[in-house]
Each structure stands twice: as structure tokens, then as C-alpha cells.
Amino acid sequence: MPKLKTHSGAKKRFKMSATGKVKRAHANKSHLLNGHGKTTKLKRGLRKAAYADKTNVKAIKLLLPYK
Numbered sequence: 001m002p003k004l005k006t007h008s009g010a011k012k013r014f015k016m017s018a019t020g021k022v023k024r025a026h027a028n029k030s031h032l033l034n035g036h037g038k039t040t041k042l043k044r045g046l047r048k049a050a051y052a053d054k055t056n057v058k059a060i061k062l063l064l065p066y067k
Contacts, residue, residue: 007063014052014060016067022052022060 015023026046033043052060061067 004065006065006067010060010063014064014067016064017051022057023049024052026050 013024017023026048028038029043029046032038
């Protein structure tokens with residue numbers, strides 16, 4: 001069977017935990033971070049990693065065949 005290609009976009013956005021969960025970053029953390037309505041508390045919460053929802057895990061794992 002030929003090798004499968006890893007999806008480049010998924011490779012950059014998701015990491016697998018040791019137990020097989022899919023880790024992801026929070027959205028809304030790329031720009032407008034000073035003085036435009038995002039509080040310090042909100043930005044601090046966006047720093048922390050989160051886990052992908054169980055409804056999306058199967059699709060993400062298909063995009064990352066060797067992780």
C-alpha cells in the first residue's frame with residue numbers, strides 16, 4: 001500500500017497527546033490584541049491549549065495518518 005500524505009494545514013494546527021486526544025489552539029489570538037476589546041483575562045485564556053471536540057476527532061485523525 002502506498003504512503004499517505006499528511007494534510008499540511010492540519011499538521012500545523014493540531015498535535016496528538018500521548019493518550020490519543022487531539023490538541024488544538026484557540027481562535028481569535030492572531031491580531032487586535034491591544035486596546036480593541038480583548039481583555040487581559042480573555043487573552044490569557046486563549047493562550048491555553050484545548051482539545052478538539054469528539055465530533056471532529058475522527059476527521060482530524062484521517063488528515064494526520066502518522067501521528
